[in-house]
Amino acid sequence: MDSSIRVLPDALVGRIAAGEVVERPASVIKELVENSLDAGAAHIEVSLDGEPQQFMQVADDGKGISAEELTLAVQRHATSKIQESDDLTQIHTLGFRGEGLAAIGAVARLRLSSRPLDSEMGASVFVEDGRIGAVEPIARAHGTTVEIRDLFFSTPARRRYLKSQTAEVRAISQLLQAYALGNPGVGFSLMQRSKQAFHFPAAPDLASRAAQILGAKRLDRMFPVEIEEADLALEGFLGAPEDSRARSGHQIFLVNGRWVTSPLLRQVVRQAYSDLIPPGRHPEALLSLRLPPEDVDVNVHPTKKEIRLRRERELYPRLTELLRRRVEGHFPSFQLSGQPEESLPDVLEEGRPESQTSLPLYPTSPKAEAEGWVSDQSSVVLPFPKTETKDSAEPTLANLWQLHETYICARVKQGLLIIDQHAAHERVLYEQALKRLQGDPPLSQELLFPLVVELTPDEFAVLLDSLSLLEKVGFHLETFGGTSVLVHAIPAGVREWKHGALLKDILDHISDLPSEMENHERVARSVACHGAVKAGQTLGNVEMNELVDQLFATEKPQGDPHGRPVFLRIELNELHRRFGRSS
Ligand SMILES: Nc1ncnc2c1ncn2[C@@H]1O[C@H](COP(=O)(O)OP(=O)(O)OP(=O)(O)O)[C@@H](O)[C@H]1O
Ligand SMILES: [Mg+2]
Structure with a gap:
């Protein structure tokens, strides 16, 4: 040739x-x-x-x-x-x-x-x-x-x-x-x-167009974003954390009306949800960004699908912060109907199994209750501490019921709320632990009989490493010779002491978490994970009410500390649609 x-x-x-x-x-x-x-x-x-x-x-x-x-x-x-x-x-x-x-x-x-x-x-x-x-x-x-x-x-x-x-x-x-x-x-x-x-x-606008394309039902589950600043405008819709997807194909990014693949915007959105969704999952997003034309370089790829933003270094943290505030500001205002317990449907009441614990859930003496005093029985299920805002004499209970001893169901205004009881309690304990580690006074439940827990040398080393943090979250511990420790009190809100096994589980968990993770994060996660009520445990109506109240008083009720969803909403409209009813 x-x-x-x-x-x-x-x-x-x-x-x-x-x-x-x-x-x-x-x-x-x-x-x-x-x-x-x-x-x-x-x-x-x-x-x-x-x-x-x-x-x-x-x-x-x-x-x-x-x-x-x-x-x-x-x-x-x-x-x-x-x-x-x-x-x-x-x-x-x-x-x-x-x-x-x-x-x-x-x-x-x-x-x-x-x-x-x-x-x-x-x-x-x-x-x-x-x-x-x-x-x-x-x-x-x-x-x-x-x-x-x-x-x-x-x-x-x-x-x-x-x-x-x-x-x-x-x-x-x-x-x-x-x-x-x-x-x-x-x-x-x-x-x-x-x-x-x-x-x-x-x-007339993006919202009406989005309703034409995505349908009112899907759009209803998303929340709007509208940010207008001197040099940028960001408009669109973001999906609820519980609707996150395994693929990022459900995200649409438009820059100055042009449909683009933007790793930057994808990252911005992901960061804005931080731990509200698990790693590897992507929130639904439809975002239309308007920037001055001189800030957008379209001339980087023959198909013009990729673009470069000239002020990327400045825009990235700024957009992330704007969206993060928007995501965190979007807390569902669930109105649990405060109906008395009698209004629970009979069939649900009859089918409810007896509580697995034979002990009363709340200590009997008012003094003991005030001090968060608990008995030291290996099988005891500890109470959720009452929230201060609640009038304990005459609590108004919401209409809640438990499904398969795993989920708490609640009637909400627009449909049904299903809460994963373990994930919900984990979120509550996690935030409580973090607050205490950041300076809130520790809150403990004294054990009636302090217990000596024998630890392995490895567990004991972890304990010594995290001793001051464990005390801050509410443990009251004393070394007891060799690798044993005397436990006087455990964090308030923790559900099961398991005759000391709880402490060993927490120590194991702390050492399993990546060492790059900050110590107080590791302690908070471990306490939350092992202290939370488990799937399979029966909860009474009072306890469910306490837990749901506490959950919605947290900063991020949508996700547990691992980013798994805590609750799902099933809209009434969705039910109507599936039953072929016109709503
Ligand atoms: N639908 C249309 N209506 C009116 N003018 C058109 C239309 N399509 C193309 N043109 C004219 O033809 C020209 C060439 O179009 P072409 O798509 O090849 O290039 P372009 O749009 O200018 O640039 P690019 O290659 O980036 O698309 C345009 O600049 C425009 O003047
Ligand atoms: Mg053209």
Whole structure:
């Protein structure tokens, strides 16, 4: 083979360049829809007919292209959107390279037909394999239509990499929905084999558009974000922590109306939820960020899907903090109906098993109760300390019931709340422990008979290491010769002492947690995890009420310290829908 260097023919150069812009049918639609939006279209209609690579069409009612400029429009590096190099730093349009139509024309059969607003007649031009045909006059309405047939007919290798028809159509539909969210004022429709797959009429704002696309039900479960500052605006919706997903595909990010993949925004959102969701899961998010055009560099990737934000270092912490405040400020105001216990449905009351503990849940003497005094029985289940706000003489109990000795169910205004009793108690104990470690006075339950617990040398070493922290959270401990320890008191609120096994479990847990984790975090987590009520333990109505009260008095009731959800909400609307009732 002759290896001398030569300049490649234009058609081949065009095809190579096109390869970067047009990866699949959805990339064609992206180029065409962006052109329609730049042309100020009020409505954009995309039509498919079977396999998208065989036929796709995008029609708009935008400003159109004059007959004289049609040929120019399909040539490489021909654009009406920028003129000089400086314009690249101030891009106000979605397109700017003058490459979209030429790239598609290099790898497909393309017909561009248009009629500008001020013209009596329309015109059309055909491009095949990069060759531009003659411009012909046609009669048509104002606006532009681009028809694409036989995508990749001249590059069979590309064709082989196409996914199934369903996958390609899904990608197109997803893309249109994202652009529709980025441009609520523009109507969008998708036709498939002459049937309407969807139609989103022009909407006044993002919230109305989001309701058209996501549906009111899904949007109801999300909470709105609206931040307006001098140099940025952030608008959209974030999902409840309990609705987090395993894949980040449920996040849509728009920057200046452009649909982008933004690792930065993905990170910002993830950070904002911190430990409200478990590692490896992603909150649902729809965020539209508006920044001054000079702060967004779109010219970093041929498909313009990736962007660079010029003030990234400043924006990252700022956006994270703004969203974090928004996420934390979103606490569900569950109104547990304060109905008396008699109103529990009979069937639930009858089916309730007897409490597993034979001891009274609350100490009998008022003095003992005040001191948080408990008996030292290995099987005893300790009470939840009463919350101070509660009038203990006449408590108003909410209508709660326990499911499988694991979940607490509550009727709330809009439906049903299901709380994981262990996770809820873990959250409560965790926050209490952290507060005490940060300076709140320790709160203990004295053991009736102080107990000597024999530890292994390893456990004893951990104990000595964390002794002062354990005392702060409420343990009262005394070394007792060798590797034994005398326990006088345990933290208030801890449910089961298990005849000393609790302390050993806590010490094991502390040493299992990663050493990078701060000591007080490790102690708080361990105490919370082992001190919390377990699944399988029966709770009475008073106890359930105390726990639920305490849970919703915590700072982050949604997640346990590991980020697992603490409660789920089932909306009444959802139940109505599943039972085929119109709500
Ligand atoms: N639907 C349309 N309505 C009106 N004008 C259009 C339309 N589509 C394309 N044009 C005109 O054709 C030109 C070329 O379009 P093309 O998509 O190739 O490049 P571009 O949009 O300028 O830049 P980019 O390559 O970044 O998309 C545009 O600059 C615009 O003037
Ligand atoms: Mg374009």
